[in-house]
Amino acid sequence: MVGGVTPGNRWAAILVPILGVAIVSAALWEWSARSKFITIQQLQALPANTVVNVAGTIVAVDSADTRFWIEDSTGAVPITLNHPDSRILTGESVVVEAIAGAPAPAQQAPVRKGAPIAAGSAKASRSAATKAAAHSPAADAKNGAGLPVSNAVPDVQLTAIRIQADLYQRIEEGLGAAFALLCLLTLLGWNILQRRALRRASETVQALRSLSTSVRRLTREGTFDSEIPVHGDADVAPLATGINAMLAEMSHRDKARREAQSRLEHWALIDDLTGLPNRRLLSDRLSQSLTKAERDKTSVALLCMNLDGFRLVNDSLGHAAGDALLGQIAQRLKGHFRQSDTLARTGGDEFAVILDRIQKREDALRAAEGLREMLKEPFDIGGHPVSVSASIGLSLFPDRNERGQLMQQADCAMYAAKRNGKDRIVQFSDNLASATRERLTLEGELQHAVAKGEISVVYQPEYDLATNMIVRFEALARWTHPEIGLIHPMSFIPVAEEKGLIIPMGAYIMERACTEAVAWQAIARRPIQVAVNVSTVQFSRDSFMEDVADILRRTGLHPSLLQIELTESATVAGIDRAAEMMRRLKRMGVSVAVDDFGTGYSCLSYLPKLNFDFVKLDRSFVTEMIERRETRSFVKSILELAHDLRMKVIAEGVETRQQLSLIKSLGTDEAQGFFLGRPSSDPHVRLREESTGVVPAHAALREDRSAIA
Numbered sequence: 001m002v003g004g005v006t007p008g009n010r011w012a013a014i015l016v017p018i019l020g021v022a023i024v025s026a027a028l029w030e031w032s033a034r035s036k037f038i039t040i041q042q043l044q045a046l047p048a049n050t051v052v053n054v055a056g057t058i059v060a061v062d063s064a065d066t067r068f069w070i071e072d073s074t075g076a077v078p079i080t081l082n083h084p085d086s087r088i089l090t091g092e093s094v095v096v097e098a099i100a101g102a103p104a105p106a107q108q109a110p111v112r113k114g115a116p117i118a119a120g121s122a123k124a125s126r127s128a129a130t131k132a133a134a135h136s137p138a139a140d141a142k143n144g145a146g147l148p149v150s151n152a153v154p155d156v157q158l159t160a161i162r163i164q165a166d167l168y169q170r171i172e173e174g175l176g177a178a179f180a181l182l183c184l185l186t187l188l189g190w191n192i193l194q195r196r197a198l199r200r201a202s203e204t205v206q207a208l209r210s211l212s213t214s215v216r217r218l219t220r221e222g223t224f225d226s227e228i229p230v231h232g233d234a235d236v237a238p239l240a241t242g243i244n245a246m247l248a249e250m251s252h253r254d255k256a257r258r259e260a261q262s263r264l265e266h267w268a269l270i271d272d273l274t275g276l277p278n279r280r281l282l283s284d285r286l287s288q289s290l291t292k293a294e295r296d297k298t299s300v301a302l303l304c305m306n307l308d309g310f311r312l313v314n315d316s317l318g319h320a321a322g323d324a325l326l327g328q329i330a331q332r333l334k335g336h337f338r339q340s341d342t343l344a345r346t347g348g349d350e351f352a353v354i355l356d357r358i359q360k361r362e363d364a365l366r367a368a369e370g371l372r373e374m375l376k377e378p379f380d381i382g383g384h385p386v387s388v389s390a391s392i393g394l395s396l397f398p399d400r401n402e403r404g405q406l407m408q409q410a411d412c413a414m415y416a417a418k419r420n421g422k423d424r425i426v427q428f429s430d431n432l433a434s435a436t437r438e439r440l441t442l443e444g445e446l447q448h449a450v451a452k453g454e455i456s457v458v459y460q461p462e463y464d465l466a467t468n469m470i471v472r473f474e475a476l477a478r479w480t481h482p483e484i485g486l487i488h489p490m491s492f493i494p495v496a497e498e499k500g501l502i503i504p505m506g507a508y509i510m511e512r513a514c515t516e517a518v519a520w521q522a523i524a525r526r527p528i529q530v531a532v533n534v535s536t537v538q539f540s541r542d543s544f545m546e547d548v549a550d551i552l553r554r555t556g557l558h559p560s561l562l563q564i565e566l567t568e569s570a571t572v573a574g575i576d577r578a579a580e581m582m583r584r585l586k587r588m589g590v591s592v593a594v595d596d597f598g599t600g601y602s603c604l605s606y607l608p609k610l611n612f613d614f615v616k617l618d619r620s621f622v623t624e625m626i627e628r629r630e631t632r633s634f635v636k637s638i639l640e641l642a643h644d645l646r647m648k649v650i651a652e653g654v655e656t657r658q659q660l661s662l663i664k665s666l667g668t669d670e671a672q673g674f675f676l677g678r679p680s681s682d683p684h685v686r687l688r689e690e691s692t693g694v695v696p697a698h699a700a701l702r703e704d705r706s707a708i709a
Helices: 007-036 041-045 126-134 164-221 237-267 279-296 310-317 321-335 361-374 401-418 430-446 490-498 502-524 545-553 569-572 575-588 602-610 618-622 629-644 657-666 684-692 696-707
Strands: 048-063 066-070 075-080 093-100 158-164 299-307 344-345 350-358 379-381 385-387 387-398 425-427 455-464 469-481 485-487 531-533 562-567 591-596 614-615 648-652 670-672
Touching: 007 321, 041 618, 048 075, 048 602, 066 648, 075 614, 126 321, 158 310, 237 279, 237 387, 279 299, 279 350, 279 361, 279 401, 299 361, 299 425, 310 321, 321 344, 321 350, 321 361, 321 379, 321 545, 350 361, 350 401, 361 387, 361 425, 361 591, 387 401, 401 425, 401 430, 430 531, 455 502, 455 684, 469 502, 469 684, 502 545, 502 684, 545 562, 562 569, 569 591, 575 591, 602 629, 618 629, 618 648, 618 657, 629 648, 629 657, 657 670
Parallel strands: 387 425, 469 531, 531 562, 562 591, 591 614, 614 648, 648 670
Antiparallel strands: 048 066, 048 093, 066 075, 093 158, 299 350, 299 387, 344 350, 379 385, 455 469, 455 670, 469 485
């Protein structure tokens, strides 16, 4: 109970006086015993006429009750009575007050403890003591008293003047007084404690009322920044201090919560990397711009931009370099557009711009073209000059569309620009909307194309320019839609990669090609390889090696007859992992070629780090090197580097005799293209024709070789 009489206080009020009285009584007893008692042996040293108190126990009484013997632990002494009716009993404890060495008047007889004192006198002389000794058991075994008197003091005359039990009465009276004092002290202490407890209880109640008022006020105000007053009450003050500590902690946490909420709200609207608004804030700003455009009868343009080649930068130079590039692009955007225009980062490498108060469509197209030109100047990323382009989608309001569809339309136009060659601007139109719907339909039907048997494989030959012989066939996927007809690979392969459908499709194509290649060996009677394209999605799977080994085991094709073609982006995305994967493929016996080599800005720096067997020169170099000397010099450098690294070079896209002659003169090892052979679903025919020598491409190769010679 706060401020009241606690059980501890109650017991203290009772026990403290009891302990005090007990201590005082013990002290009095010890002092009285020391001052009043004397042992029988000490009688020898007493001078005559000394008044002493001899305490002891009556051990014998004669038959006439005229004499008794008192004994303590040191011996016994006889006492003679003048009045035998004292009724002295054996076993009584008495105190004899006597004068040593002198006669005394008659005294009281010994009495029992607590009994009335008997009047009488006794004489104890030397002869009496001697006589007592004579009656001791030591002297006479038949002594009826049976008194041991071996330690009697016959040399000292002892006259009893009073036999009393005063000491015990005093003790009893003292104990009674002590008990009364105890009761008095207990009542006094209890009264003091009660008054103190009442006073403390009153103080505690007042402090609790003040504390309750302060807490109610803080609760009503809903704040944790204040403190309640701390009173001096020993019970309530710690409680108030604890509440203040709790309030301080709650205030600290409330402040941290508000700051975290503020940061969350900021992050919910602002891109943390670039400091630009994110897609959520862009949508809000776009709604405001459209409302003003409707009111002011003006137009609004929305530009959505996706960076081309950003993934290559991010994967080759690292994520930190990719973040730095995005930050520099954001700064360049801020310096290029008006402050009234809204800039936003809507995704990983996607940005958007809201252009208010557009007067005509040409103004929006001019702004989009300026955005493309702005990105052409290289960015300095950690000392590396990095160039990127952008695919830009444009949508306008009002332009026969609803305001809620503007962002969706700009995104649609942006992805169309990316699919149609990148680094271009596409404005949304009804035709584009139709194409987008067709693409969505295509995505849905592609999921079931493999199961329905709509995916087929054709094979295009690759020739060794030294022997003019077919060395391998490249397996190419074709999709024949039951309603649309033949669909170009560039239309469905990117969709398959984006949706993850390339995994089952790629496994199906590889198994079909390996099964077909087993039959080629018997027709050609020499090793004929099959080349299979593997996408970045397939190559990045942890189970890729096991999938290849499983297909070779099921089809029975020797690993040396399989060539894996990888794009450059698949290898530079993770250089260390790619190098390890190619080492494992070569240990298995499978050869590896890098496809479309030369299209990435970092190709030459990565070529020495990856142990390729073949380098497939991109068809764009084969086309351009006829007209541009710089391209021929670049191709020649690639050939020299590859040969120094013990890699062979395959030129793809050879479509004219002039191209064939040029690549042979530069030292290209192998060639592929329409001039040498188109893709065919039945490569057996080509192999049989080659074995009989009736092949137009062979004739072209022989004719070209003789012309060069």
